[in-house]
Amino acid sequence: MYELISYIYTNHRQLMTLTNMHHILILNSKGGCGKTTISVNIASFFACWGVQVALADFDKQHSSTDWLRCRSKDNPRILSVAAWQEDYHIPDEAEYVIMDTPAGLDGEAMLALLKKADTILIPILPSPLDIRAAGRLIHDIMQQYNHLPNKPRIGIIANRVRRQTKIYNSLKRFIDKLDIDFIASLRDTQNYITSTSTGTSLFELPNWKKQKDLTGWCQLINWINYNEIFEVPKLEDTA
């Protein structure tokens, strides 16, 4: 079932240089930009790879926890952390902690999460309102950056992209002007909707369905792992 993940990663895991318990914060105070979708897919990616991963849900709506509750025990395990509660605990065995955050996060609450992060991922939708809101968010993060103990890497993900549109080009121009990595563009596709409804992820879909999405995801995972060490496999290699 997980031939694809094995194909890409089996030979490369030893190259990982990350320290124990790497915190990945998925952040954008704008609602509906894909924080939960990206969080659960990253968590699933690492789980499929055989890495101990915790999904820490900081959102009182607990959508990523709901997703995890739908997940079959036959799928690779993801540790659940109800982080919207004050007394949450991250299991010691977690190598990666994927932090899904709520819309509207700002001020002290945002600073508290920024301080935990080793990596910050900012999903942005190609829309004028989302681009403007992202500008304000990035300004706020940069104002706090000197107070962040881990000096996290920050990367932007363009989400729900349709490449031939003017607004996608506007989003790219906006990102190009920032001094922040533009990591990947993720397609606007029903694949996320189909998979998340059953507690699975893009990586647990059949190869023919997910093939077009793997380029963006390989760029995203490579960036998280500091090295461009993964290649997009061809379909015939993974059949």
Ligand SMILES: Nc1ncnc2c1ncn2[C@@H]1O[C@H](COP(=O)(O)OP(=O)(O)OP(=O)(O)O)[C@@H](O)[C@H]1O
């Ligand atoms: N790349 C994508 N292609 C198609 N649909 C997507 C994509 N990413 C997210 N969606 C859909 O967009 C909607 C909002 O996504 P999601 O819940 O992940 O956003 P969010 O930022 O977590 O929202 P909130 O701020 O409310 O927590 C969901 O219905 C999700 O399935």
Ligand SMILES: [Mg+2]
């Ligand atoms: Mg969400």
